[in-house]
Amino acid sequence: MTSINPSLYRPCVGTMMINAQSEVFVGKRIDNTEGDWWQMPQGGVDDGEDLDEAMFRELGEETGVARGLLEIVHRLPEELFYDLPPELHxxxxxxxxxxxxxxxxxxxxxxxxxxxxxxxxKHPEFCEWKWVAPGLLPELIVPFKREVYERVVAGFAEFL
Structure with missing residues (x-):
């Protein structure tokens, strides 16, 4: 088994935000010029920042949703890792x-x-957004993040 060196990976939070119908918010990135890829909100954690606070901050920045309109349902207990494709290194x-x-x-x-x-x-990340069924998420995301999305969907399945 290969061990992962966490210091080589950017600390990040991601959010599966669901509505009353258990549909998931996805956005199309402004800088996405190749393909029709959609993703859930995510972003970096600042040094020393609490993970819950980072999640609320990132979600607010990317969706404009006020903290008072969100309830944390669950947090996956383990970090999920993905590698950038070689052309992005x-x-x-x-x-x-x-x-x-x-x-x-x-x-x-x-x-x-x-x-x-x-x-x-002041720096929007998404140009469009929509609600989708959770099972569609892995096919909407760029291929190099697909395994993470499959694990996220599986990890939250009992709460949807």
Missing amino acids: GKLWGGKYVGQRQTWYLTRFTGTDSDIDLEAH
Whole structure:
């Protein structure tokens, strides 16, 4: 068994945000010029930042959803890792990392669609968004993150 050196992976939080119908929010990245890929909100954890706080911050930045409209349902107990494909090595995060190590949350969104504002942050990450069935997530994400999405869906299945 190969051991993973966590210091080579960017610390990150990801959120499966579900609505009252247990559909999942996905966004299409603004910088996604190749393919029709959609992803759940995710982002880096600042040095010393609490994971819950990082999740709420990232989710707010990417979706505009206010913290008061979210309930944490569950958090996966283990970090999930993915590697960047070779063509992206050295191009992201100042070349410091080979991939990400992600802590995943399941949150329930208690607001309405009008509470979602992709332009709430001065640097929007998504240009479009939609609600999808959880089982569709692995086929919507870029292939190098597919295994992580399969594990996220499986890990939260009992809560959906």
